Amino acid sequence: MSPKVVDKQKKRDRIIRAALKVFSDKGITEFKMIDIANAAGIGKGTIYEYFSSKEDVITGCFEIFMHDFGDILASGLGEKSNPKEKIINFFKLSFQYFSQHQEAMSVLFDFWAAGIPRKHGTPLIPSMKYEYFEFQKYLAAILEDGIKENYFKPHDTQTTALIILAVLDGLMFQAVLGVIDIEDKSLPDKISNTLLEGISNE
């Protein structure tokens, strides 16, 4: 009377991991459902037991992706370091994460593009804007602390937070393009130094 039973969550996760791998090989615009099935070692129909549609797989992956990355940052930027160190570490941790998950980087840009609102129709990933605001708030809070504690001069922290995110986005793009080397350990320092000290003479 007891039926066959599997760990639904675990299997869903296995499909997502397979999907992320497929995304990095073929890109979000090119992959087929059968690719994921093959990568996960299951039948195509089985995917539909865990996801309602192709779109659902993509958004599911995006959520896992952002969640993972957010966790890395939150646990890496502990309370022990000062605001200046936090900003430096933000870049270090990001670079580290992406160099350990090279396949995630190119996927990121497909997600980015899929989050762009179009004149007609909803973006594929509507939560993108929300996620972005979360990161902005997080960074702006660090900057505010830094001003209070005299590490930073008073400035528009919301805008600076966006600049920091912009730099990170742009650099990840350059890494995927092959313009910079994500493994270059001196890069995070150079970047944070530029942002902190500027390039102007005096």
Place this chain on the structure above:
Amino acid sequence: MSPKVVDKQKKRDRIIRAALKVFSDKGITEFKMIDIANAAGIGKGTIYEYFSSKEDVITGCFEIFMHDFGDILASGLGEKSNPKEKIINFFKLSFQYFSQHQEAMSVLFDFWAAGIPRKHGTPLIPSMKYEYFEFQKYLAAILEDGIKENYFKPHDTQTTALIILAVLDGLMFQAVLGVIDIEDKSLPDKISNTLLEGISNE
């Protein structure tokens, strides 16, 4: 004995303009050839008189796009201004261009994603990396001048050039996402000020 003759280049251009409009409505991953035909007021078959394939239309548009933008920069950053002003103007001109061509911004990210190399197969826009290097060289040269003329302190100009491009990429993304307002005239100044002076206290 003389056949009907049309200005091939002009018509090709008309198709590209129509395509750019379609791209911004539907995105590069969603548009159909018939969309472009309708937008250009011609038959679908006619497109294939001017382009060999759907892909060819996309890469053709990319080239026009980069060409246009490069021209704007080259003519805007005249020889009369000093290196510091040039950096500031780089952001001003870019913002101006994209606020005047809002439809181009979201297309830019589709291009970006289409330029990303995948493990299997060639990227849709292989010239992306090359174009990026061109912009980097251009900016690095301005920075070198600035160091020589004592506007900037000595630093790694290649990396800074990439940071500047990264900031621009990231901000355009934010604009498309609706996180920042591209019309905000104070933004280019804030950004160049941050890059020039830094945020550190002393």
Place this chain on the structure above:
DNA sequence: TATTAATGACCGACTGGTCGGTATTGAAAA
């Protein structure tokens, strides 16, 4: 044996590209 999980053959909607035919042009012939 009851119940759930897994499957992959199948369906049908969709679309890139083709191609046979039509329209337009302007120089040359009448």
Place this chain on the structure above:
DNA sequence: TTTTCAATACCGACCAGTCGGTCATTAATA
């Protein structure tokens, strides 16, 4: 001036291939 005609431009119905999603069937489990 008018007609002719060959070269070119244009068109959209059609074809062939593709792929997301379904569901009847089978397998596994307790």
